Amino acid sequence: MTQYAWWQTGVIYQIYPRSFMDGNNDGVGDLNGITQRLDYLQWLGVDAIWLSPIYPSPMADFGYDISNYTDIEPLFGNLEDFDRLLEQAHQRGMKCILDFVPCHSSDQHPWFREARSSQDNPKRDWYIWRDPAPDGGVPNNWLSNFGGTAWQYDEQTQQYYLHMFDARQPDLNWRNPEVRNAMLDAMRFWLERGVDGFRVDVIWMMVKDMQFRDNPLRLDWKPGDSNESIQIGVYTEDQPEVHEIIRGMRALVDGYAGDRVLIGEIYLEAEKLVTYYGPQLDEVHMPFNFQFITMESWSAETIRSCVDAYEAMLPTGAWPNWVLGNHDRPRIATRIGCDQIRIAQMLLLTLRGTPTCYYGDELGMENVVVPVEMINDPPGKKNPLFSRDPERTPMQWDASPNAGFSAAGIQPWLPIAQDYQQQNIEVEQQDPHSYLALVRALLSLRHDIPALSIGTYTAVLDVPEGCFAFLREHEEQRLLVVLNCSGPDLELTLPRLGQGHILLATSLDREGKVELSALQLPANEGYIIEL
């Protein structure tokens, strides 16, 4: 019998540590706060937590600018707090994945401080430096994902350094073997401490063109489109050399017992994305699949075609995965609207492939309006339209002041949703029909029913427009998932499937036998039916 790893059968839950739970009442979430809330996560039924960066950082990009890869940011706690969190998670049968950010460091990292001290400093080549163009301007047309040129001039040494994000996040030079070794050492440090794997930040952008050629412009770009889409990153991302570097990371991770996992953050079209599994499945275990986050319209037809195309493209033996939300994109409830979020959650938790959930999405949290003068996020400071603060607001635990995130009287680092007194964990835990109750029921079914975690996937095509239906099968088990992704009520006519009974309905108020020859599927409703 095939053995499945925990990251194949389990569900990952992303925690944005600044916003999950403020254990020491300074307005910013921390590690002890997370530890306090592990019982909740166990109750919810997730199998692994992924922590956005917790390393020392000047917080120019809220932890994605690391100034020491092998310690804990004091705002979040210390190594002892981390060890306790890890131990407590493990005691509850939960894995813990760290965010690793190898593409760039903070400009306050000692490596960069040394590198910028002189052109002949031994660390100079750890970063990417270029002379000014003959006219004194930037070396080429590369743009930062946060807007503007990707080059920052350094007065003292009279060269430009590259930063594909904020100017305080200089890109490391992954062509330098010393950089590779230093990063692998940092990963070793955490693996030896017992972490269960890494989510590797912007892994597809670690290597850049050696000739520094200009990127072509996207002719259909219009103001309001994202900064990163002004250019096609032909020379700044997805370079062939990156694959060998990832294989090195994978070999390291595989050298540790206990199924440690390597997940890559990659925004690329599916054809390119799947190449990151590696020719021998020897690169990342899972390149994050963001199709549900990036797709332009939410309809049964677009969802089905994206699932089917991805399933067809997966290399033999590669394990799929699906992501519905993260700290960089508007929340799912805001993207698709409240009518469809139950459907989205049923979709995520019944498809073949590891689901990743973003904290607060299990409540139906929406983006919170953050007044312009309170914007923290660096791209948001350049253009409020691109601020990621709205999807990073504090978790809504209960109806007490500050939603139970920080004590009363403390000002949390971002505002709390105005409706938190109605929409919070405590309230939804008491309501058997709440959105949270649905998410928990889905998680529990996914655990109990192998067809949902490891079964095969087959789309059912003879359904009316607006409906996405598929089968999940394992040994004798056969489940049909039907999702009404549209407004009108629908009738499904699937006589060949005979009878079944509803295991779970998104409304949580329908169960029992159904005839598949004439199945009524109300608007915005989904069923998991056992055949």
Ligand code: GLC
């Ligand atoms: C990734 C992170 C994002 C960060 C960027 C730069 O995309 O998810 O939050 O700003 O990398 O590190």
